[in-house]
Amino acid sequence: MTFRNPDGGDVPAGAGRTGSVAGRSGGSGRGRRTAVTVAAVWGALVSAALVAGPFALRDRLPDPLATHWGSNGVDGSMSFAASLAPSLVLWGVAWVSLLVSAAHGEVLNRRGGRAGWWGSLAGGSVFALGVSGSILLANLDAADWRRAALPGWAIPVVLGAAVAAGVLAGYLGRGEPDRPVEPEDAPAMRLRPGQRAVWAGRATNPWLSRLSAVLLAVGVVSGVFLVLGAPVGEAVWAALLPLLPLAAVMSLISDVRVRVGPDGLRVGFGPLSWPAFRVPTEKIAWATAERRSPVEVGGWGLxxxxxxxxxxxxxxxxxxxxxxxxxGGELVVSVDDAERAAALLNAYAAEAAAA
Structure with missing residues (x-):
C-alpha cells in the first residue's frame, strides 16, 4: 500500500507496525449464540402473548376497539383483528432487527453495544406488551368503543417500566469491560524525513442513500403538485414538503469522506464532501482503528x-x-481502511509532538 505525495509521486508506507482492527473483546461465539437463542425464544414468547392476551379477553371486549386517545378522550378505533397489528408490527420490527444485529453485526463485540442490545430487547418487549395491555384494559367490559377510558397512569407506567427494564437488562448484560487500546498498541508508520503523504477514504450507507432518494422524489413531486394547484388538503402538503430538507440531511449523513494529511484530519459529508470539519494535527494525541456499532454511540448519523x-x-x-x-475526548468516524488512516495520523502526531 502506498500513499500519495501531494508534491508528486508515491510515498512508501515504511516499515511501520500495524495491528488488527481492535474492538473484538466480548464478542465470543458463545456469547453471540446465547444472545441469539435468548432473543429468539423471548421474542417468540412476547409475540405469542401479544396475540393470546386479546383472544383470551375477546368476549369482554367491544368490536371495534378503541385504539387512540386524544386530549378530548377516545378518538379512534379498529376492528378486533386489525387492532392486533400495531403492537405486533412494533415489536416484530424491533425483534427481527435485534436478532439480525446479534447474529451478523458488530453490536455484541463491545461492552457499550452489548448493554444497548440487551436493554433494547428488554425495554422494547416491555413497551410493546404495555401498549397492548393498556389498550385491552381501556376496552375491558366497555359497552362501546366510544366509552373506553384509558387510565391516566397507563402511559407513564408503561414508559417507566420499559425504561427501567431496559436499564436493568443493559446493566446485567454488558459483560466484561473492553480491553483498553493503549497508544503503544495503535497502528504505527514511519515516513522518510521531509516527505508528506495523504490518505483518503470514505464510508457509505446504501440504505440511507436510497431512502433519501425516495424522500427527495416524494418531496419534489409534492412541490410540483402544489405549484400546479392540485386539490390536496393543506395537511397533506404540511406533511410532505418537509421531506425535502429531511432528504438533504439523510443524503449528507449517508456518505462520509475522510482525509488525513500533514495538517491533520478532515471529515466531509455527502457526495461533495461538504460541509466538513477538521481536527488539526497538534490537537491529536493518537489514533487507532476499532470496530464500533451504532448502538454504542446512540444511533446512526452525528x-x-x-x-x-x-x-x-x-x-x-x-x-x-x-x-x-x-x-481529552474521542472522535469516532465510520470509514473503510481505518487502520492505515490511524497509522498515518499517528506518524504526523508524533512529528508534531517532537517539534
Whole structure:
C-alpha cells in the first residue's frame, strides 16, 4: 500500500507496525449464540402473548376497539383483528432487527453495544406488551368503543417500566469491560524525513442513500403538485414538503469522506464532501482503528458536537477511525481502511509532538 505525495509521486508506507482492527473483546461465539437463542425464544414468547392476551379477553371486549386517545378522550378505533397489528408490527420490527444485529453485526463485540442490545430487547418487549395491555384494559367490559377510558397512569407506567427494564437488562448484560487500546498498541508508520503523504477514504450507507432518494422524489413531486394547484388538503402538503430538507440531511449523513494529511484530519459529508470539519494535527494525541456499532454511540448519523468530548460520525457499523484528542475526548468516524488512516495520523502526531 502506498500513499500519495501531494508534491508528486508515491510515498512508501515504511516499515511501520500495524495491528488488527481492535474492538473484538466480548464478542465470543458463545456469547453471540446465547444472545441469539435468548432473543429468539423471548421474542417468540412476547409475540405469542401479544396475540393470546386479546383472544383470551375477546368476549369482554367491544368490536371495534378503541385504539387512540386524544386530549378530548377516545378518538379512534379498529376492528378486533386489525387492532392486533400495531403492537405486533412494533415489536416484530424491533425483534427481527435485534436478532439480525446479534447474529451478523458488530453490536455484541463491545461492552457499550452489548448493554444497548440487551436493554433494547428488554425495554422494547416491555413497551410493546404495555401498549397492548393498556389498550385491552381501556376496552375491558366497555359497552362501546366510544366509552373506553384509558387510565391516566397507563402511559407513564408503561414508559417507566420499559425504561427501567431496559436499564436493568443493559446493566446485567454488558459483560466484561473492553480491553483498553493503549497508544503503544495503535497502528504505527514511519515516513522518510521531509516527505508528506495523504490518505483518503470514505464510508457509505446504501440504505440511507436510497431512502433519501425516495424522500427527495416524494418531496419534489409534492412541490410540483402544489405549484400546479392540485386539490390536496393543506395537511397533506404540511406533511410532505418537509421531506425535502429531511432528504438533504439523510443524503449528507449517508456518505462520509475522510482525509488525513500533514495538517491533520478532515471529515466531509455527502457526495461533495461538504460541509466538513477538521481536527488539526497538534490537537491529536493518537489514533487507532476499532470496530464500533451504532448502538454504542446512540444511533446512526452525528452524535455529540465536534470539539466537545465524545463525538461520533456513524454512517454504518464496523470499522471506524478512533481519534484521541490531545486535550481529552474521542472522535469516532465510520470509514473503510481505518487502520492505515490511524497509522498515518499517528506518524504526523508524533512529528508534531517532537517539534
Amino acid at each position: 452524535r455529540g458536537l465536534p470539539g466537545t468530548g465524545r463525538f461520533a460520525v456513524m454512517v454504518r457499523g464496523g470499522e471506524c477511525l478512533v481519534v484521541r484528542r490531545a486535550g
